[in-house]
Structures are given as structure tokens and as C-alpha cells.
């Protein structure tokens with residue numbers, strides 16, 4: 001289990017007509033750990049669910065701010081936050097974890113859709129504070145549902161923010177080709193939103209000549225249901241430290257097999273989207289099924305495996321545990 005922190009819900013307020021901003025403060029008065037834009041926390045909800053939310057707003061304040069969309073197809077987390085969470089309630093959260101950090105001080109193109117604005121709004125504020133250039137394109141279905149619209153309408157000194165509404169004929173499909181230019185020198189794209197949106201961003205960017213390594217994205221829903229089919233091959237998982245090995249059958253994840261054998265595995269989302277269980281791989285060929293690592297990371301010389309969902313193409317996989 002990762003370190004957990006106790007926080008109190010300090011405030012809840014609307015952000016657009018379908019999102020709720022939630023401010024969390026430390027329950028014991030100790031400062032909460034610092035964070036950088038792109039970081040997310042696991043929120044342990046009293047209903048038993050654990051959900052990942054990006055930290056947003058100013059990264060220099062003592063409280064944490066998250067913003068949660070009301071999902072019509074909620075798996076339970078957003079429904080609980082919208083219908084049940086109240087100021088004064090105590091929650092357990094993880095320390096911030098950042099798999100989507102800004103890599104350097106070069107120019108950035110920020111592309112958000114829907115509630116994917118949360119990490120990118122934090123990046124925009126940091127860029128504005130440090131005087132580094134940026135452009136944010138924010139896609140929403142209707143103007144009324146945009147989160148942080150008032151804040152984003154303030155004049156910016158160092159960048160540009162444009163909100164595009166599908167209801168006004170500016171859907172990503174109609175607009176992305178015009179909003180993504182050819183890559184500038186050292187420029188990077190950061191994108192967050194539904195999987196289809198991020199795939200469209202990658203397609204358009206690739207067509208304009210952007211190298212894959214300069215495009216960074218973060219997903220908060222699995223790309224496809226992560227379920228083992230009965231056709232999966234059994235393979236062997238080996239711990240490098242002790243040499244212990246166990247078969248991983250079709251109906252179990254590596255994480256489950258390790259836990260069954262008394263090995264502690266840090267788990268959170270159990271869907272390949274949070275990065276809590278990423279573990280270095282020393283030998284074998286990983287069948288990557290997570291959405292938390294980039295294509296470049298999945299093909300790098302040094303590999304990490306998401307123990308909660310990924311499997312093995314080789315008969316044996318040796319992990320650094």
C-alpha cells in the first residue's frame with residue numbers, strides 16, 4: 001500500500017454545469033506534499049472505490065484541488081462525489097504521483113477535451129507563472145460545461161487559450177487539423193481527454209510530422225475492458241530477488257498471483273491507468289495492456305510492466321521484485 005494521507009473536504013463548487021471542484025486540506029494541519037502539474041492522487045472513497053484524479057489549479061497552494069465530471073456512465077466514483085460527498089467529510093488519499101510531468105521548459109501545445117482540462121489547467125497556470133510560452137486548446141461539447149471557463153477567460157501574459165465547442169461547429173473532428181501546426185523547435189504536445197480524442201490528436205500530429213516522443217498523454221479510463229480471456233496462455237512470473245516462480249493462468253493477473261503467494265503489490269486502479277503497480281522487467285517480452293505508459297516507454301530498452309493488467313509474450317517473465 002502506498003503512503004496514505006488523511007484530508008478533509010474543505011469546499012465543493014460547480015465548475016461548468018456538470019463538474020464539481022473539490023478542495024482538500026490536510027486533516028492534521030501538516031502541509032500536504034508538494035506536487036507538479038500532471039500529478040494525480042488516488043482518492044479512497046467511503047463507498048469502497050478508489051479513483052484517480054488529476055490535481056489542478058495552482059500547484060503552490062497548501063490545499064489540493066480536483067475537479068470531477070458527472071459521468072452518465074459512472075462506474076460509481078463520480079456519482080458518489082456528485083451526490084454524497086459533503087464539506088467536512090474526511091477522506092484518505094495517496095501522495096501525488098506524476099506520470100505526466102512537463103519534461104522541460106520548451107514551448108508546449110496543450111490539448112484538452114472535457115474533464116481532461118484538469119492537469120492541463122495546472123500546466124497553464126505554472127507556465128503563466130514562470131513566463132514560458134504555451135497554447136491551450138480546450139474542446140467541450142457545450143460552452144456551459146467548460147470547467148475553469150472564468151479563470152481561462154482572464155487575459156494571459158505568456159500564452160493563448162482557445163475554447164472550442166462542438167455545439168458551435170468546432171468539434172475535435174472538425175478543428176484538430178487546423179489547431180495542430182507542424183512541430184516547432186523543441187515543442188511538445190500534452191493531451192488529456194477521452195481515449196478517442198487522444199488517438200485523434202496523435203493521428204493528426206503524426207500526419208503533421210510530430211515525433212511520437214514529443215507527444216505526451218494521460219488517460220483516466222482503460223482503453224478497452226481489461227479482462228483475461230480463456231484463450232490466454234499461461235506463463236511463469238519469476239522474482240529476481242529470490243528466484244521464486246509461479247504460473248500465471250488465464251483467469252488471474254500477475255498481481256493476483258503475487259498476492260496469493262504473499263508478495264506485496266502496490267495496487268490502486270487495477271485497470272492499467274494509474275501507474276501504482278509499474279515494476280521494472282529484467283527479462284522476457286511484455287504484452288503491455290496498460291494505458292499509463294507511452295508507446296515509446298513500452299518499446300524502450302528498459303521496460304516496466306503494469307502488474308495489474310499486462311501479461312507476457314514470452315514463457316517466462318523476470319521482474320525486479
Ligand code: FES
Pocket residue numbers: 266267268269270271272273274275276277278290292306307308309
Ligand atoms: S494498479 Fe493502476 S496501473 Fe496497475
